[in-house]
Amino acid sequence: xxxxxxxxxxxxxxxxxxxxxxxxxxxxxxxxxxxxxxxxxxxxxxxxxxxxxxxxxxxxxxxxxxxxxxxxxxxxxxxxxxxxxxxxxxxxxxxxxxxxxxxxxxxxxxxxxxxxxxxxxxxxxxxxxxxxxxxxxxxxxxxxxxxxxxxxxxxxxxxxxxxxxxxxxxxxxxxxxxxxxxxxxxxxxxxxxxxxxxxxxxxxxxxxxxxxxxxxxxxxxxxxxxxxxxxxxxxxxxxxxxxxxxxxxxxxxxxxxxxxxxxxxxxxxxxxxxxxxxxxxxxxxxxxxxxxxxxxxxxxxxxxxxxxxxxxxxxxxxxxxxxxxxxxxxxxxxxxxxx
Numbered sequence: 001x002x003x004x005x006x007x008x009x010x011x012x013x014x015x016x017x018x019x020x021x022x023x024x025x026x027x028x029x030x031x032x033x034x035x036x037x038x039x040x041x042x043x044x045x046x047x048x049x050x051x052x053x054x055x056x057x058x059x060x061x062x063x064x065x066x067x068x069x070x071x072x073x074x075x076x077x078x079x080x081x082x083x084x085x086x087x088x089x090x091x092x093x094x095x096x097x098x099x100x101x102x103x104x105x106x107x108x109x110x111x112x113x114x115x116x117x118x119x120x121x122x123x124x125x126x127x128x129x130x131x132x133x134x135x136x137x138x139x140x141x142x143x144x145x146x147x148x149x150x151x152x153x154x155x156x157x158x159x160x161x162x163x164x165x166x167x168x169x170x171x172x173x174x175x176x177x178x179x180x181x182x183x184x185x186x187x188x189x190x191x192x193x194x195x196x197x198x199x200x201x202x203x204x205x206x207x208x209x210x211x212x213x214x215x216x217x218x219x220x221x222x223x224x225x226x227x228x229x230x231x232x233x234x235x236x237x238x239x240x241x242x243x244x245x246x247x248x249x250x251x252x253x254x255x256x257x258x259x260x261x262x263x264x265x266x267x268x269x270x271x272x273x274x275x276x277x278x279x280x281x282x283x284x285x286x287x288x289x290x291x292x293x294x295x296x297x298x299x300x301x302x303x304x305x306x307x308x309x310x311x312x313x314x315x316x317x318x319x320x321x322x323x324x325x326x327x328x329x330x331x332x333x334x335x336x337x338x339x
Contacts, residue, residue: 022112026104033100038093045085053078120287129170132163173304190339193264194223197236197257204240213244214252223257223264224339227316235312238305239268239332246330247272263318263335270331275324283322284310309334 056074143156201217208215225232243253251271258265275283282288287303313320318336 022108022115026101026108029104029108030097030101033104034093034097037096037100041089041092041096045089049081049085052081117285129167132166135163136160170304173308189226189228190224191227191229191232192223193225193232193266193336194219194221194257196229196232197255197266200233200236200240201255204237204244207241208244208253211244211247212249212251213247215240215244215255216252217255219255219257220259223259225264225316225336226339227336231312231315235309235334236266238309239266239334242305243268243270243272243330243332246270251329259338260335262338264338266334266336268332269329271329274326274328275322275330276326277324280322280324284320 056077139156139159143153148156198217198219201215201219205215240253240255247253247270253271254267254269256265256267256269284306286307288307310320313334313336316336318334320335321333322330323333324330
């Protein structure tokens with residue numbers, strides 16, 4: 001059925017980017033900082049001037065015999081002090097405005113970044129949810145217009161089932177990400193990373209054969225870590241599936257597990273299309289999908305796989321690194337502390 005492909009190609013989610021208020025907030029915060037410091041500075045300068053004038057007046061009262069020259073001198077001192085305080089306060093105000101703007105921008109910048117990420121996340125999630133729903137809705141409208149053959153009904157049911165599976169997977173991925181955000185503690189359960197990796201490599205072989213990709217593994221036995229077994233399985237499976245999906249016909253993936261200092265080192269190397277250098281920092285963002293050169297027609301991921309991988313790695317106290325070259329393949333290396 002071509003309807004599904006047409007809907008997916010035309011279902012590009014466009015969100016109108018309204019001008020955000022962060023720049024206005026920076027200006028308002030700058031004004032608040034400046035006004036607050038200005039009030040303190042004015043009170044301080046007034047106090048200094050008042051105490052100084054009071055001291056001069058007391059000296060003049062103690063001096064019974066005052067010449068006109070002395071009075072003029074004292075008056076000039078007061079005027080000079082006033083001018084100095086006024087000039088210094090004026091210069092300080094400009095400096096304070098600049099510093100206030102800098103600190104206001106630094107204070108609000110993380111909030112703006114978080115807001116933009118959340119906004120993009122909501123828009124991408126809505127798009128990923130809308131596409132399968134649109135496919136099912138359009139299919140049901142077409143199938144109900146007139147009597148259909150059994151094969152047409154079966155085709156519609158099969159297509160609907162695929163979209164439901166996609167929605168279920170997307171929902172599970174979102175729930176997992178939300179759970180990892182709210183609970184970063186990992187239960188101290190000893191699990192065999194060697195056994196998990198060996199089993200998942202065996203499981204991925206049939207899928208890799210369909211894609212005409214070979215799987216090679218070199219796994220050191222007896223490597224154990226603290227962690228949640230279901231999450232570590234998800235981590236391994238996502239890395240393996242990613243390596244197969246973005247590989248070339250006749251390509252291969254090489255999986256290895258070894259010890260490095262006090263960590264388990266998991267490496268997944270593929271001979272696929274690779275990742276452009278400018279895209280590497282972005283691939284772990286939720287719903288991020290690289291350009292068309294990396295997007296294969298056979299892949300139907302939501303862009304959450306590597307985001308989930310990173311969250312799981314971090315929750316287990318590990319790190320993940322990527323090296324890649326366009327047209328040559330990619331290497332994903334995960335380090336997780338040993339028991």
